[in-house]
Amino acid sequence: MAAKKATQRQGFKTGEFIVYPAHGVGQITEIEQQEVAGFELELFVIEFAKDKMTLRVPVPKIESVGMRKLAEPKLVDKSLMTVQGRARIKRTMWSRRAQEYDAKINSGDLIQIAEVVRDLFRSDTQPEQSYSERQLYEAALERMAREISVVKKISETEAVQLIEANLAKGPRRGPKPEGEEEDGADDKKEAAA
16 A cells, blocks of 8 residues: 655655644644555645544645645744734624634634634623634634644643733723713613603
């Protein structure tokens, strides 16, 4: 089945961590040759340890599937700055926005994933998320944390804490301070009485 063992193809080498858009960060464990339907095919064998999954990607297909090297530290820092920004939520139906968020998560682009984390983040003072919002937020947060943890050589838990610390630096999220709301609320109660 596997004839010869290669160690490098198209700039990727065994042992290297990569980003596969649909699954996130994985590690190339080997490059193998297989005969499929009478053709010799060279495949990257990619392990996704956390998902307990192995993926075999034909070497000629890596560009079309969007497989890429890990982000440079500079890009990781830019993604952390992105989550500090103001949430940009379009005024479209949730189903449409959910599709757009899902597409960004599966793009494999760290900045787009950071935008989803920023847009779907809810502080303790904000109303709770719907189930689907929370699922998308957690998927984006996990993808972002995995890549940051490998690039910065820290644990995923530390990466999540780093992302959350940067989210907290963003513009104030949630309702207005209680004093402001109560003043208006008291006026309305008196007018109604």
